[in-house]
Amino acid sequence: MTRVLATATTALATLAGLAVLVGTRSWRCALRVLLDLLTAAGLLRLAVDQGWAELAAAAAIVLLRRMLWAALTGAAQPRLSAASSGQEDHHLPLR
Known part of the structure; x- marks a missing residue:
């Protein structure tokens, strides 16, 4: 039963991604929906086949x-704030 649900989720993820693409005309938004739903399908498959290989595949x-989403949005590494990079914050009030 769960295997069928995982397969249906994969098929519906593709349809949902296409619907978002047509509705919003934003390929990034459509890709985000597709990737999230494919992750959900992978986790449903993990519920069926419980083993180290399946867990490693889901983690991958x-x-x-x-990584794909970070590369597409340009947010691969968070920027350091002035306080954490060792620079002084001159705009902060003194106590």
Whole structure:
């Protein structure tokens, strides 16, 4: 039953991604929806086949999804704030 649900989620993820693309005309938004739903399908498959290989595959899918999204949005590494980079914050009031 769960295997069928995972397969249906994968098929519906593609349809949902296409619907978002047509509705919003934003490929980034459509890709985000597609990747999130494919992650959900992978986790449903993990619920069926519980083993180290399946767990490693699910972790790889999540990591790939996060890396792809970070590369597309240009947010691969968070920027350091002035306080954490050792620079002084001169705009802060003194006590």
